[in-house]
Amino acid sequence: MNEMKQMMKTLEEKAVFVRQLQSSEIPYHSQYLISSAQPMTDAIKKYIPNPKLRSTKWLSTSIITKIQDDNLKYASAEYFTYNLMNPVHFYDKLQELTSDCIVLELAPHSVFKKIVTETLPNSTYLSLIKKDSNDTNLDMFLSGLATLYELGYNLSVENLYPRVEWPVSRNTQSISSLIKWDHSRQFDKRLYPLKYCRATSSDTHLTVDVALMKSDTFYLDHAIDGNALFPATGYLMLAWRKLAATHGKIWYQVPVVFENVQLKRAVFITEAAKTVLTVKYYPITGIFQ
Numbered sequence: 074m075n076e077m078k079q080m081m082k083t084l085e086e087k088a089v090f091v092r093q094l095q096s097s098e099i100p101y102h103s104q105y106l107i108s109s110a111q112p113m114t115d116a117i118k119k120y121i122p123n124p125k126l127r128s129t130k131w132l133s134t135s136i137i138t139k140i141q142d143d144n145l146k147y148a149s150a151e152y153f154t155y156n157l158m159n160p161v162h163f164y165d166k167l168q169e170l171t172s173d174c175i176v177l178e179l180a181p182h183s184v185f186k187k188i189v190t191e192t193l194p195n196s197t198y199l200s201l202i203k204k205d206s207n208d209t210n211l212d213m214f215l216s217g218l219a220t221l222y223e224l225g226y227n228l229s230v231e232n233l234y235p236r237v238e239w240p241v242s243r244n245t246q247s248i249s250s251l252i253k254w255d256h257s258r259q260f261d262k263r264l265y266p267l268k269y270c271r272a273t274s275s276d277t278h279l280t281v282d283v284a285l286m287k288s289d290t291f292y293l294d295h296a297i298d299g300n301a302l303f304p305a306t307g308y309l310m311l312a313w314r315k316l317a318a319t320h321g322k323i324w325y326q327v328p329v330v331f332e333n334v335q336l337k338r339a340v341f342i343t344e345a346a347k348t349v350l351t352v353k354y355y356p357i358t359g360i361f362q
Contacts, residue, residue, distance in 0.1 A: 090187045102135075106158045113157070117150035124149035134166045135159040167192045175199065175224055177217075197224060275353070277315045282347035292342045303340040303350070312361040315354045 077093075084091045100106065106113075124147040127133075135156045136145060144151035163185070170176075173195045178185055183200035190198055201217040202210045218228055281303070283289050293301045309331055310324075317324040342348055354361045 090191075092184065094184070101157060102160050103158070110154055110158060114150045114154045117153055121148065121150055124152075127152070132166045132169060134161045134163050137162050137165055163188065164192060170196070172196065175221070175226075177201070177221070277311065277318070277352040277354075279311060279350040279352070280347055281342060281350070283342065283344045285347070293344070295342075301342040303342055303348070305336055308336070309334070311350065311352045312354065315352045315361065319354065319356060 081091045126146060127148050140146055145155055170193060172193055175197045176189045177199045182204035186198050189196060199217050199220055201214045203213060222228055281289050281292055283293060295302055295304050313329055314324045316329060317327040320327060340348060352361060
């Protein structure tokens with residue numbers, strides 16, 4: 074035991090991940106278990122009388138060469154005994170996974186998190202339970218399932234609950250009174266014309282309010298004969314942004330060519346009142362006004 078602790082200390086000083094696991098004084102993955110192999114196999118066979126063939130997705134960390142024994146191709150008692158007695162090549166098997174894979178560890182606690190995240194930096198690691206945390210394990214388990222759903226896996230969550238037999242009895246309590254909207258956060262409402270989605274609205278509105286918005290004060294610097302005017306290039310800019318929005322892109326990602334541009338009249342900008350500009354765009358003809 075002292076030699077093992079000394080080795081662990083040496084590895085930690087070299088920044089090598091190492092953790093001591095509780096094995097109840099049983100030397101797992103060791104040749105010292107050879108004498109227990111047959112009794113162990115016989116005991117497991119009582120629970121797996123008809124083993125099934127392991128799929129190609131089942132990567133065994135104890136088998137790194139071509140399988141010679143046909144029994145090891147199945148989820149059999151021989152396979153689990155072999156897996157318990159032979160070294161675990163965890164790192165080698167991790168190399169066979171894609172870099173952006175999802176690793177779900179089913180164990181009393183997350184032992185391999187550091188190894189997985191360092192070996193597969195673009196992967197997502199999940200652990201469903203934590204040792205000695207029975208008071209929080211249910212929340213952790215459900216949070217792990219929710220994360221899997223967010224990652225694109227549509228889980229059969231109905232299997233977590235007792236099966237409902239329809240129709241339910243008349244005295245079954247309704248849950249509608251338990252469901253309420255959470256109004257703690259405010260969200261913008263896309264109400265036309267004040268607020269809208271540029272990609273779907275027929276018109277686009279720009280409000281210039283120098284008195285309220287400090288970011289609009291630069292318009293006052295564009296003045297002729299002492300009168301602040303909305304810049305002529307600003308009209309083209311609004312049309313450009315509207316065109317790009319209809320294609321779902323940012324304006325500088327959409328090259329444009331303006332032809333036959335006519336400026337009918339100037340738009341004055343004042344501090345006393347806000348100015349609202351409306352941009353109309355007709356996709357079929359490419360005309361804007």
